[in-house]
Structure formats: structure tokens, C-alpha cells
Amino acid sequence: MAVTAARADVLVLRALGLGDALTGIPALRGVRRAWPDRRLVLAAPEVVGRWLQGLGLVDEVLDTVGLLAPLRWVGRQHVAVNLHGRGPQSHALLAETRPSRLVAFATPDHSGPAWRPDEHEVDRWCRLVRSAGGACDRDDLRLHVGAVRSTEALLHPGAASAARRWPAERWAVVARHLADRGVPVTLTGGPAEQGLCEHVRAHAGPGVRRAGRLSLDGLAARVAGARLLVCGDTGVAHLATATGTPSVLVFGPTPPLWWGPAIDADLHPVLWHGNGSAVGDPHGTVLDPALDAIGTDEVVTAVDALLASSG
Incomplete structure (x- = not known):
């Protein structure tokens, strides 16, 4: 129109x-x-x-x-x-x-x-x-979407390109760790990412669920109300920054200095093993080496530290 x-x-x-x-x-x-x-x-x-x-x-x-x-x-x-x-x-x-x-x-x-x-x-x-x-x-x-904070941890394993998509099996390890700590874990993803979410859920085991399809309003409210978000360099990460939800972010092709959280750095630790002289392709069709270099132990350590600081 x-x-x-x-x-x-x-x-x-x-x-x-x-x-x-x-x-x-x-x-x-x-x-x-x-x-x-x-x-x-x-x-x-x-x-x-x-x-x-x-x-x-x-x-x-x-x-x-x-x-x-x-x-x-x-x-x-x-x-x-x-x-x-x-x-x-x-x-x-x-x-x-x-x-x-x-x-x-x-x-x-x-x-x-x-x-x-x-x-x-x-x-x-x-x-x-x-x-x-x-x-x-x-x-x-900063955005205010009117959500009430919950005890839920959200994991968003998807990304628009393979270069920015951390392997599903590693997401499952992080999900299992959170569930074993007694933290409710929910996987989010768009319509094209439901298969990925199911794959992560199946490997993570009991205590991990899928959110199903959410409208953009619903996704924003879910992120704003979460205790914690773990995701890659994608739009959901920027929702966490805007709404003040603590997040752990895994970055690959693009330096966080260009696209990472611009406010509240203490709430949004970023893991990245790249360097400014060898920037990758954010639209690439294979996993970026800088993202591949991030291990599950690093993510688990960052998640535990953020949970401890947020009470």
C-alpha cells in the first residue's frame, strides 16, 4: 500500500x-x-x-x-x-x-x-x-515493553546465516547445564528455526522446552521478562540490550565493537575470539572460525557468573 x-x-x-x-x-x-x-x-x-x-x-x-x-x-x-x-x-x-x-x-x-x-x-x-x-x-x-521478570533462561540458537550459528550440540550442553542447576530453560526461534530448536532440545534432555512460534510482541515480552538470555549475534541479542535483560552473547564474524551491546556492558558479556584485522563474512554459509573457537566451558562460566551476580 x-x-x-x-x-x-x-x-x-x-x-x-x-x-x-x-x-x-x-x-x-x-x-x-x-x-x-x-x-x-x-x-x-x-x-x-x-x-x-x-x-x-x-x-x-x-x-x-x-x-x-x-x-x-x-x-x-x-x-x-x-x-x-x-x-x-x-x-x-x-x-x-x-x-x-x-x-x-x-x-x-x-x-x-x-x-x-x-x-x-x-x-x-x-x-x-x-x-x-x-x-x-x-x-x-532503552525500551519498556511492560514485562514482568521471571526465573526463565532463554536460549536462542538460531541466526540468519550459518557463519553466525554456533553448533547445536554446544547449545544443548549449555541448556543441560542450566536445567541441572534448576533454571527453567526455553528455546526460542523463528519459523525456520523450529527444527534447530527441536534438535537442541532432544540433545539437551528433560527440563528444556521450546517456546513455539511467537509474534514479535510476544518475543519482545518473553526476552524482557527472562532472567537470562544466551544467543549469538542476532536481533534477539539487541532485544536483551534494549530491555535490560542479562545476556551472554557468542560472536563470530563481526567484532562486538561494531555490533555488540552499546549499553550496560556488565549485563551483557560477549565472547569473541576474532580480531579487527581479519573480519569474517556475517552472511557466510559456513561457521565462522572465530565463533567455532568458543567452547561450551566459556559459555557455561559466563552464564554462571551472570546468574550469581543477578541473584
Whole structure:
């Protein structure tokens, strides 16, 4: 469905998944502060966009997946903000909507702040929006979804690519350890990850269950209410950061300095055996060596320490 623009609208492009949406929340809040009297329209995937709309972070959603099709936008003289990428393709997509102003990183055809490849994702987009007058920083990551804290530990073994997917048998060892400690353990995963969750559950044994399919609202509430989350470099990790749920994270191809927890470092220990000079492919089809190097003993030690500190 197309969105008909008003002159006062701000159109923000971030046509990406859950993790990207969450790391972009501070920048969205900065956009709101820069143009407080205007309607904020987010071009993003429908499910994620409507969830952000329900939280009051945006006013309208233009269903958009990637950069393959023109934006279904009717109107002129709005402000366009590129929170999607460095350009030029994403710049051009927004330019086709005829904005009165384009806020975006510099390219040969556009003046703006310089892109920094080694910058944390949260800081990158905050810096861009601050350049346009919208105050925002890492503290704007925080979300309040109204969940009540439980005794449950969540394990999320899935990830969008094989490079970021720690082996299922190791997840089973961590799940078994938690269950043996008397901690209720639940495995979460999207529709494509139910087989993986069942594999982990079968190897972990009694006391470990699957959450089944959850809506995004349901997943957010489950993470926000958990005693502990253990997962990889994926969107669920950013939910834990945003909601303040303690988490142990296993990282592979991408340095935590770029995509790791941006606030409350003591609540979110990150295990990583990579180095900045040999960054892997986060979309790779085989397990990243840095992730493969993380042993179950390290994860169990980190989990025990976090449980002890949280009471």
C-alpha cells in the first residue's frame, strides 16, 4: 500500500531486519526530536515497522523490503532520512521521492557526514541524525515493553546465516547445564528455526522446552521478562540490550565493537575470539572460525557468573 505524504512528513528508510531496527531506535528518536511537529513515516519491513509503530517510535509504516523496488510514496517536499546504508543506491531510492531535504552520508553526489567503516552501528546513525539537529545517543536504546521478570533462561540458537550459528550440540550442553542447576530453560526461534530448536532440545534432555512460534510482541515480552538470555549475534541479542535483560552473547564474524551491546556492558558479556584485522563474512554459509573457537566451558562460566551476580 502506498503512503500519501504531507508536506510536514519525515520519511526514514531502514528496510532491514529486527537487529538493525533495534540499533536504529536511538536515531529514530533523534529524528523525532529534530522534527517534533512532523509525522514520522518509516520505510521498513511490515512486521518490524508495525511493532515500532506500536511502541510509539514512528507514526506510519511504508512496507519496504530491501532496495529492489521504488518506494510507494505519493507526495513531495518532505524530509528524507537515510538510515539504511552509505549510498549511493539507498540515496537514489529516497531521492526518487523528491524530498525537499535528504539527510544522508556523503557520496560524490551528496554532501553529508563521512561514513566510518569501523564505527559501532548505534553511534553511526546517531552521528548522522545529530548532524541534522536531532539529539540522540546510546542511552536512547532503552525500551519498556511492560514485562514482568521471571526465573526463565532463554536460549536462542538460531541466526540468519550459518557463519553466525554456533553448533547445536554446544547449545544443548549449555541448556543441560542450566536445567541441572534448576533454571527453567526455553528455546526460542523463528519459523525456520523450529527444527534447530527441536534438535537442541532432544540433545539437551528433560527440563528444556521450546517456546513455539511467537509474534514479535510476544518475543519482545518473553526476552524482557527472562532472567537470562544466551544467543549469538542476532536481533534477539539487541532485544536483551534494549530491555535490560542479562545476556551472554557468542560472536563470530563481526567484532562486538561494531555490533555488540552499546549499553550496560556488565549485563551483557560477549565472547569473541576474532580480531579487527581479519573480519569474517556475517552472511557466510559456513561457521565462522572465530565463533567455532568458543567452547561450551566459556559459555557455561559466563552464564554462571551472570546468574550469581543477578541473584
